[in-house]
Amino acid sequence: MTDAPPIIVWFRRDLRLSDHPALSAAVQSGRPLIPVVILDSGNSDPWPPGAAGRWWWHHSLAALARSLATWGAPLLLRRGPEAAVLTELATVTGARAVFCNQVVEPWRQAHDHTISEHLAQGGVGMAFFSGSVLFDPDLMIAGRGRPWTVFGPFWRRCLALPAPNRPLPVPPAPAATLHLASDTLDSWRLVPDRPEGWDSLAATWTPGEADAQGRLTAFLDDHADDYEHGRDRVDRPGTAQLSPCLHWGELSVRQVWHAVSASLDHRPESGPGDASRRAFLRQLGWREFSTHLLHHFPDLPTRPFHARFEAFPTRRDAEDLAAWQHGRTGYPLVDAAMRQMRTTGWMHNRLRMVAASFLVKHLLLPWQDGAAWFWDGLVDADLANNSAGWQWIAGCGTDAAPFFRIFNPVLQGRRFDPDGALVRQYIPELAEVATPQIHEPWRAAGSAAHAARRGYPPPLVDHRLARERALAAFRSLRPEAEAGNI
DNA sequence: TGAAATGTTGGGGCG
DNA sequence: ACGCCCCAACATTTC
Numbered sequence: 001m002t003d004a005p006p007i008i009v010w011f012r013r014d015l016r017l018s019d020h021p022a023l024s025a026a027v028q029s030g031r032p033l034i035p036v037v038i039l040d041s042g043n044s045d046p047w048p049p050g051a052a053g054r055w056w057w058h059h060s061l062a063a064l065a066r067s068l069a070t071w072g073a074p075l076l077l078r079r080g081p082e083a084a085v086l087t088e089l090a091t092v093t094g095a096r097a098v099f100c101n102q103v104v105e106p107w108r109q110a111h112d113h114t115i116s117e118h119l120a121q122g123g124v125g126m127a128f129f130s131g132s133v134l135f136d137p138d139l140m141i142a143g144r145g146r147p148w149t150v151f152g153p154f155w156r157r158c159l160a161l162p163a164p165n166r167p168l169p170v171p172p173a174p175a176a177t178l179h180l181a182s183d184t185l186d187s188w189r190l191v192p193d194r195p196e197g198w199d200s201l202a203a204t205w206t207p208g209e210a211d212a213q214g215r216l217t218a219f220l221d222d223h224a225d226d227y228e229h230g231r232d233r234v235d236r237p238g239t240a241q242l243s244p245c246l247h248w249g250e251l252s253v254r255q256v257w258h259a260v261s262a263s264l265d266h267r268p269e270s271g272p273g274d275a276s277r278r279a280f281l282r283q284l285g286w287r288e289f290s291t292h293l294l295h296h297f298p299d300l301p302t303r304p305f306h307a308r309f310e311a312f313p314t315r316r317d318a319e320d321l322a323a324w325q326h327g328r329t330g331y332p333l334v335d336a337a338m339r340q341m342r343t344t345g346w347m348h349n350r351l352r353m354v355a356a357s358f359l360v361k362h363l364l365l366p367w368q369d370g371a372a373w374f375w376d377g378l379v380d381a382d383l384a385n386n387s388a389g390w391q392w393i394a395g396c397g398t399d400a401a402p403f404f405r406i407f408n409p410v411l412q413g414r415r416f417d418p419d420g421a422l423v424r425q426y427i428p429e430l431a432e433v434a435t436p437q438i439h440e441p442w443r444a445a446g447s448a449a450h451a452a453r454r455g456y457p458p459p460l461v462d463h464r465l466a467r468e469r470a471l472a473a474f475r476s477l478r479p480e481a482e483a484g485n486i
Numbered sequence: 487t488g489a490a491a492t493g494t495t496g497g498g499g500c501g
Numbered sequence: 502a503c504g505c506c507c508c509a510a511c512a513t514t515t516c
C-alpha cells in the first residue's frame with residue numbers, strides 16, 4: 001500500500017461514472033478512492049426527495065453501487081449528519097480531501113460551505129467541481145450585475161457563450177481501493193410503502209447510468225428529428241424522458257447537450273432535424289434558466305416572484321385538491337395526467353401545464369399545493385424546475401405565462417390526444433366513450449350514463465364559469481384595482 | 487409553450 | 502345582372 005492518503009469522493013446528485021469531474025480528478029491524483037453516499041439523518045435538507053424520488057434514488061444507488069464495484073472501487077453508504085460522517089471517515093482512513101460535484105441549489109450550497117469550514121478545522125480540504133449546469137450562474141451575471149429574468153435574452157446569451165466543456169470519459173479504475181464497512185442499501189429504507197406498491201414504476205423505468213445512456217441514444221435515433229412537433233403529442237413517445245436521469249445525474253447535462261448538438265456541428269448545411277434539435281436544446285435551456293433562477297432567488301419554491309401575487313384570492317378546499325390529486329376532476333385530460341404521474345412517476349410536459357393550469361386557474365387553489373404534490377409524485381422532481389414551472393403556469397413567476405392564458409382541457413385534449421388514446425389508457429372508466437366525446441364525456445348521452453355507472457365523475461367546475469372566475473380573481477390583483485381607479 | 491371574442495373578407499345562394 | 506345576406510375562414514384584439 002502507498003502512503004498517500006485516500007480521497008473521499010462524495011456522490012450526491014451525480015450518480016454516474018462518466019463525465020464525473022470529481023471522480024476523474026480523484027483518479028488522476030493516483031490516490032486510493034473512497035466513493036461515498038450519505039443519507040443525511042440530521043433533517044438538514046428542507047426539500048428531501050418525495051416518495052417517487054426516493055424510489056428512483058434507491059434503485060439508482062443500487063445501479064451505481066454495482067457499476068462502481070465492477071469498475072474497481074466499492075461504494076460506501078453511510079448514514080448520519082454529513083459533516084460528522086465525512087469527518088469520521090477522514091479520521092479513520094487518513095483522507096485529507098473530499099471531492100464532490102457542485103449542486104446548484106441554495107440550501108445545498110449553504111450546507112456545503114458549512115461542511116467545508118467544519119472539515120477545514122480538521123485539516124481536511126474540500127474541492128468542488130462543476131458539472132450540474134451548462135453555464136456557471138455567477139459567471140453569467142458577472143459584469144451585468146443582475147440575473148436574467150426573461151428566458152429569451154437569457155438563452156440568447158447562453159448560446160453566445162463558449163460551448164460547455166466536452167464531457168469526460170469514465171476514468172480508468174484506481175490501482176488501490178479501500179474496503180470499509182458500509183450500510184446496506186435496504187437498511188436505509190428509502191422506498192416508502194404505498195397501497196398500490198411500486199410495480200408500475202418498475203415496469204416503466206430502469207434507473208441507472210447505463211439505461212440513461214440508452215435512453216439518450218434511443219431518443220437521438222428515434223425522436224430527435226421530429227421533436228419540434230412530436231413532443232407535443234401526449235399520446236406518443238416523442239419526448240426524451242430524460243428528466244429523472246438529469247435530476248439524479250445519471251447523465252450530465254453536458255453529455256446531453258453535446259450528444260444533441262454534435263449532429264448540428266458536424267453537418268455543413270442544415271438538415272431536416274436541425275430545428276427539432278435546436279428546440280430540444282432550448283428545453284435544456286429552460287432547465288438551465290430554472291436552476292439559475294433558484295440560485296439567484298432562493299425563495300422561488302415558496303413565494304411568488306412577483307410579490308403582488310401574495311394577495312391573490314386563492315381558495316382553500318381540501319375536497320377539490322383531493323379530486324385534482326387523484327384524477328377525479330371530471331376533465332379526462334387532467335385526470336389522465338394525474339393518473340399518469342401516479343402510475344409512472346412521470347408526466348408529459350404538456351400535461352404538466354394543463355394539469356397545473358387547472359389547479360391554479362380552474363380551482364383557484366395555491367400553486368404551492370400543486371408543487372408539493374408533484375414533488376412527491378415525480379421521479380424527476382427537481383426543486384428548480386418544479387418551482388419555476390409552477391410559478392410560470394401560475395403567472396406569478398419571472399417571464400411567466402400571462403395569467404389570462406387559461407388552458408381549455410377539452411381543446412388541449414382534441415389537439416394533443418386526438419384519438420383519446422392517453423385518456424383511455426389511464427381512465428378505463430371512459431374506455432367505451434366515442435372519440436368525438438372522449439374529452440368531454442358529459443356531452444355523450446349514452447356514454448355519459450355508462451361512465452356514470454363506472455364511477456367517472458362529472459366536471460368539478462364548468463370551464464366557462466371557472467375561466468371567468470379566474471379572470472375576475474386576476475383582475476382584482478391589478479395595480480389599478482388596488483388604487484381604486486379602474 | 488391559449489382561448490374566446492370580435493373584426494374582416496370573400497364566395498355563393500337567392501330574391 | 503345585381504345587391505343582399507349568410508357564414509365559413511381567417512385575422513386581430515382582448516382577457
